[in-house]
Amino acid sequence: MITLSIDGKKIQAPPGRTLLELAREHAIWIPTLCYHEALKPYSGCRLCVVELATPRGSRLVAACTYPCEPGAVVRTDSEMVRQSRQVAAELLLARAGHVPFIQELAASLGVHNTPYTLPSDDCILCARCVRACREIVGVGAISMAERGPGREVVPPFHISSADCIECTTCVLACPTGAITLQNIIDRDRTLHTWPSQYARRACRLCDYHADSLLQNEG
Amino acid sequence: MNRLTTPQELESWRKAIRKSVDPDQPRLRVCDGTGCRALGSQQLLLALHQSLDEAGLAGKVGVVATGCPGFCEQGPLVTVDLPQSAPRASIAYQRVSAGNARAIINETLRANRLIEELLYVDPVRDQLIVEEADLPFYNLQTRRVMALNGKIDPRRIEDYIAHDGYLALSYALFEMEPESIIEEVSFSQLRGRGGAGFPTGQKWKLCRQQPDDVKYIICNADEGDPGAFMDRSILEANPHSIIEGMLIGARAIGATTGFIYVRSEYPLAVENLGIALDQARQCGLLGQDILGAGFDFDIQLRLGAGAFVCGEETALMASIEGRPGEPRPRPPYPAQSGLWGKPTNINNVKSWASIPLIIANGAEWFAAVGTPESRGTAIFSMVGKINNTGLVEVPMGISLRELIFEVGGGVPGGKTFKAVQIGGPSGGCIPAQHLDTLVDYDSLTRLGAIMGSGGLVVTDEDTCMVDLARYFMNFVQQESCGQCLPCRWGTQVMLNTLTRICGGGGQPGDIETLHRLASAVKAASLCGLGQTAPNPVLSTLRHFRAEYEAHVYEKHCPAGVCRGLISYEIDLEVCTGCMVCARSCPTEAITGEKQQPHVINLELCTRCGLCIQLCKFNGVMVH
Numbered sequence: 001m002i003t004l005s006i007d008g009k010k011i012q013a014p015p016g017r018t019l020l021e022l023a024r025e026h027a028i029w030i031p032t033l034c035y036h037e038a039l040k041p042y043s044g045c046r047l048c049v050v051e052l053a054t055p056r057g058s059r060l061v062a063a064c065t066y067p068c069e070p071g072a073v074v075r076t077d078s079e080m081v082r083q084s085r086q087v088a089a090e091l092l093l094a095r096a097g098h099v100p101f102i103q104e105l106a107a108s109l110g111v112h113n114t115p116y117t118l119p120s121d122d123c124i125l126c127a128r129c130v131r132a133c134r135e136i137v138g139v140g141a142i143s144m145a146e147r148g149p150g151r152e153v154v155p156p157f158h159i160s161s162a163d164c165i166e167c168t169t170c171v172l173a174c175p176t177g178a179i180t181l182q183n184i185i186d187r188d189r190t191l192h193t194w195p196s197q198y199a200r201r202a203c204r205l206c207d208y209h210a211d212s213l214l215q216n217e218g
Numbered sequence: 219m220n221r222l223t224t225p226q227e228l229e230s231w232r233k234a235i236r237k238s239v240d241p242d243q244p245r246l247r248v249c250d251g252t253g254c255r256a257l258g259s260q261q262l263l264l265a266l267h268q269s270l271d272e273a274g275l276a277g278k279v280g281v282v283a284t285g286c287p288g289f290c291e292q293g294p295l296v297t298v299d300l301p302q303s304a305p306r307a308s309i310a311y312q313r314v315s316a317g318n319a320r321a322i323i324n325e326t327l328r329a330n331r332l333i334e335e336l337l338y339v340d341p342v343r344d345q346l347i348v349e350e351a352d353l354p355f356y357n358l359q360t361r362r363v364m365a366l367n368g369k370i371d372p373r374r375i376e377d378y379i380a381h382d383g384y385l386a387l388s389y390a391l392f393e394m395e396p397e398s399i400i401e402e403v404s405f406s407q408l409r410g411r412g413g414a415g416f417p418t419g420q421k422w423k424l425c426r427q428q429p430d431d432v433k434y435i436i437c438n439a440d441e442g443d444p445g446a447f448m449d450r451s452i453l454e455a456n457p458h459s460i461i462e463g464m465l466i467g468a469r470a471i472g473a474t475t476g477f478i479y480v481r482s483e484y485p486l487a488v489e490n491l492g493i494a495l496d497q498a499r500q501c502g503l504l505g506q507d508i509l510g511a512g513f514d515f516d517i518q519l520r521l522g523a524g525a526f527v528c529g530e531e532t533a534l535m536a537s538i539e540g541r542p543g544e545p546r547p548r549p550p551y552p553a554q555s556g557l558w559g560k561p562t563n564i565n566n567v568k569s570w571a572s573i574p575l576i577i578a579n580g581a582e583w584f585a586a587v588g589t590p591e592s593r594g595t596a597i598f599s600m601v602g603k604i605n606n607t608g609l610v611e612v613p614m615g616i617s618l619r620e621l622i623f624e625v626g627g628g629v630p631g632g633k634t635f636k637a638v639q640i641g642g643p644s645g646g647c648i649p650a651q652h653l654d655t656l657v658d659y660d661s662l663t664r665l666g667a668i669m670g671s672g673g674l675v676v677t678d679e680d681t682c683m684v685d686l687a688r689y690f691m692n693f694v695q696q697e698s699c700g701q702c703l704p705c706r707w708g709t710q711v712m713l714n715t716l717t718r719i720c721g722g723g724g725q726p727g728d729i730e731t732l733h734r735l736a737s738a739v740k741a742a743s744l745c746g747l748g749q750t751a752p753n754p755v756l757s758t759l760r761h762f763r764a765e766y767e768a769h770v771y772e773k774h775c776p777a778g779v780c781r782g783l784i785s786y787e788i789d790l791e792v793c794t795g796c797m798v799c800a801r802s803c804p805t806e807a808i809t810g811e812k813q814q815p816h817v818i819n820l821e822l823c824t825r826c827g828l829c830i831q832l833c834k835f836n837g838v839m840v841h
Contacts, residue, residue: 043547044702046742060741065547080741084704087738091707115731116711125700144542144700147525149710151700 004072013068020048020063023076030063030076031085031109033092034126036173039135041065042127047088047109051075060084085109094118099176122178125151129170129179139163142170219375221502224510225388228379235380244279244327245299247308249368251286251454252447252486253608254293258315259283262294265319273323282377285455285490287368288609289355292338297350297368298326310350311336341605341627355606358625360587362595363571364611367455372490375497378458384503386577390466391511399470399577400426406581407593408573412438412566413641413670414746415592415659421563424553425471428561433473436538436557436564437464439480439487440522440529443642444693445601446673449567451609452597453480453487456571457494461504461517463570466577468515471563476515479534481522491519526697530745531564533699544699545745566671568597588614592658596672600626603633603678612657619653622676633678637761641670643690643697644750646757647683666757668750682779683762684769688716690754698747705748708739712755722782724770732766733759778840781825785841790815792837799829799838 001012006019006028013022018041023030033045041064049060053073060080075081089106093114096102099122106112127144130153134140141164145154155161171179222228246266250259263283270276280299289295292312299308309326311318314336325331338347340354347353361367370377378384390399404419425433437460441449453460464476480488495517498504506514520538527533528543535557537543556562572594576584585593592614598621599609605627612621622628622638629635637647646667648655655661659669677686695709712735715728736752736759743749759766768774775783788799788808795813807823810816818829818838830838 042701043744046703046744049742062547062744067549083734084738084742087708087735088703088742091703091711094711095707115727116707116735117714118707118710125703125706127701147527147700148696148698148706149700151706 002068002070004068004070004074006074007076015068017068018064019050019061019066019068019072019074022068023050023063028076031105032064033105033124033175034128035064036128036132039128039131039173042131045088045124045126047085047105049081049084051078051081082109086111090114090116091118092124095120096122096124096176099124101176122176123153124176124178125153126175127153128173128175129153132169132173137165137167137169139165141165219497219500221500222509223502223507225392228384228388228509232379232382232385235376239380242301242303244301244304245282246279246322247282247284247297247299247368249286249293249295250283251290251451252484253286253290254295255486257293259294261316262296262314262319265316266296266322269319269323272320273328275323275327279323279327282371283373284368284370285372286451286609287356287455288364288451288611289353289606290608291606295368296322296336298322304330306349308350309348310338310353312338355608355610355625355627358620359611360595360613361611362575362587363452363459363568363597364455364609366459367451367609370456372455372457373493375458375494375501378456382578383458383574384462386574387462387465387503388509390469390577391509391513394577396426396470396472399466402581403470403573403576406576406584408569408576408584409592409659410566411568411572411597411671413644413668415669418565418569421553421565422467422471424551425473425561425563428554430561432560433471434557434560434562435464435467435471435473435476436531436534436562437476437478437567437570438529438531438534438564439478439484439567440534441484441567441671442481442526442529442697443644443671443673444690445599445675446642446671447599448597448609448672450484450487451599452567452571453484454490457487457491458498459571459574460491460567461494461498463573464517465503465508465515466573467563467565467570469513473563474514474516476517477520477538477557478517479520479522479528479538481524481528483524488519488521495519525699526693527699527745527747530747532745534564535562542699544701545747547744568672589656589658591660592669596657596669598672598674600674600676602639602674602676603629603635603681604676605630614658615656617654617656618648621657621674622653626676629676629678633680636677636679636681637683639667639675639677639686639690639754640673641668641753642673642675643693644668644746644753645670645673646753647677647686647761648757649761666753666760668753680777680779682720682775682777683758683765684716684775685720685777685779687754687758688713688720691716691751694747694751698751702742702744702748704739705743705745705751708735708743709748709751711735712739712752716755719766719769720775720780720782722773722780724773726770728770729759729763729766784825785820786818786823786825786829787839787841788816788818789837789839792835794835794837796834798832798834802828802832804828 031047033047034042043062043065048063050063051058052061089109089111092102093106094116095118133142141161142155171181248263294314296311296314297308300306340347400422408418409415439449504516522528525543528537530545533543533545552562588594595611596614597611610625637649639647648665648667662669691713695713698705700706736755740752768776778784793815800808805822807819808816
């Protein structure tokens with residue numbers, strides 16, 4: 001076991017734990033956004049930053065990826081941590097302040113409005129959908145494209161991805177509802193905001209056949 | 219080129235190469251680096267060959283296309299090495315064009331006459347300088363890593379070997395153990411030349427201690443700071459020094475494969491490196507059983523695709539693996555888990571090029587120059603408002619004043635020095651009152667700048683510091699990979715704010731917003747790019763806050779740069795009515811009769827500045 005200190009409390013950790021996992025085991029609150037239990041930590045949203053004391057002064061590290069180290073001195077609620085979480089929340093509000101989930105998340109950090117302006121979008125680029133598609137489904141039908149301000153989630157080359165298996169895991173993984181599941185449009189269904197359309201197929205269990213349904217409605 | 223199988227064969231080849239050089243044959247060394255190529259060195263080389271043919275001297279005079287010796291301001295450079303018997307050694311001609319080729323052959327080589335208009339005039343003493351060795355630009359430097367830049371043909375391994383090339387490798391393979399190589403590097407106190415300054419010996423040791431059988435080493439040649447070209451020039455001018463450094467490092471660390479990651483925007487560096495790698499392989503200096511020591515090592519070239527973030531080590535490794543160039547959090551550090559999860563050691567071009575010198579001359583020789591905390595020399599590319607634009611190698615611990623005003627020749631046009639941006643978009647600016655700061659890792663960090671990889675941009679009174687911060691912020695927000703939130707959106711909001719301030723739309727609170735955002739982005743970003751991206755904003759805020767305040771509160775740009783805040787007016791007493799400005803104005807904003815003072819219609823004027831540049835009478839005033 002490793003011993004380290006979080007917020008002044010001595011805590012024992014089994015080897016291989018990240019700071020976030022340990023904190024959650026001990027009911028120490030650290031906000032997260034891009035983190036998802038079913039996915040590898042991504043360290044992108046930076047909401048889970050905590051202050052780590054080092055010989056060269058303290059610095060912020062992402063709790064979701066930083067491993068528990070013997071003797072580490074960690075603070076989860078210092079001024080430096082609060083400030084940077086608040087700025088992150090303000091930037092999130094600037095991007096997706098119309099999304100209730102983001103409003104609630106910001107409010108939990110004491111942020112209710114933002115001094116910044118950014119082009120508005122439902123997608124906050126947390127990459128949960130991309131990682132779910134790759135790590136859980138094992139497909140990689142969508143990915144991150146472009147860099148900096150142009151970054152977006154798209155199927156390769158913006159064209160319908162033949163790798164998509166219609167599982168809708170991305171829709172479930174998305175925290176903001178940026179990926180919607182539209183159900184029936186004519187004979188096809190559009191799965192999400194990207195151009196992936198599939199012909200409906202017969203259900204093997206219940207004999208339900210979309211085509212016959214459409215004909216009956218005809 | 220024969221395959222060398224023992225160190226003795228290398229030595230006898232070295233002797234044979236040296237012997238084959240005829241000391242009585244004159245030689246023309248022509249800089250053919252990227253800078254001089256842009257100024258026409260290729261045409262010049264062609265013209266020199268033609269003129270030699272015409273004069274019947276083909277084959278009797280050597281013509282060497284060298285890499286960049288650093289005096290880019292005066293390029294294209296031609297140095298005439300005279301026979302040993304001549305009273306002079308090497309005549310340094312500057313700003314030579316293809317049209318001068320015939321004169322150099324006929325006047326200087328055949329008639330032994332100097333061409334005065336091609337000689338350098340020392341602006342301080344107003345004196346013609348003839349000998350290369352007398353040029354103050356070189357004399358004020360301590361050239362070690364760059365010692366062979368401009369002396370050898372980078373495309374001939376023979377030239378490198380004649381100058382003790384691969385001698386250090388021989389020592390490292392046959393007279394030293396891996397541990398003693400690392401000890402020697404540690405003892406030299408070499409710190410990483412990529413900017414962060416981590417002790418190289420310690421880094422090697424960490425990687426060597428890893429139990430894995432497979433280890434990699436990488437040369438980071440993804441130089442991308444605006445205004446920086448040190449690494450490019452070394453890659454172009456002396457590629458074998460990097461290969462030799464990597465060979466020694468591989469032996470010390472226990473690596474069998476190395477990668478050189480170079481940006482594809484450096485075509486000449488890529489070309490010269492490729493030639494050098496092929497030659498080293500043919501000579502048995504890369505590959506299996508090198509020099510018969512039972513040591514195997516080879517180097518692969520990897521080209522970057524234009525992403526600045528790939529200079530960050532973890533992003534660089536992702537790119538080598540064929541994945542998008544995005545950084546990942548550390549730990550694990552590359553020494554623990556790098557390329558394909560294997561222990562990996564990554565160093566900058568200048569660090570690798572320093573290694574053969576340390577092994578050949580000893581750690582003490584290396585550490586004899588510099589300051590206690592920063593040993594050896596530092597290489598800077600000096601650009602911006604400076605007389606001697608180019609590349610310099612100086613001892614660590616030189617003062618900024620000496621570096622800029624003596625080696626760099628000061629600010630042109632009698633203008634006043636304002637600040638120097640050091641370390642590129644990750645660095646900070648240092649204002650005039652700190653000119654006596656010593657150039658070493660720790661002193662620069664204390665002032666909010668960094669050593670960085672060595673890009674140095676000099677600004678004068680005509681530079682607006684808010685505009686400079688805006689320029690660098692534009693660069694980093696475009697180059698942010700976008701993976702982490704603070705860097706992706708924080709830089710975007712900072713850029714928008716700075717653009718608005720420069721455009722005259724600054725609002726109370728903007729300065730505080732910038733400061734708050736910059737601090738958060740610096741603290742919370744995932745990788746070095748984001749953590750240093752706010753430095754230009756933070757350091758200009760620290761040293762030039764009054765300039766920001768003038769923009770925001772008085773809607774005034776003190777340097778007269780920001781277009782949204784300035785207006786032009788023609789000085790009616792100075793204007794002669796020559797009509798030059800009126801004819802050239804792209805928006806036809808200037809009107810007036812011939813020989814009558816002109817006027818500018820501010821509604822039409824876009825403040826492009828063309829009229830200011832064209833007016834011979836300084837008749838256009840900026841408010």
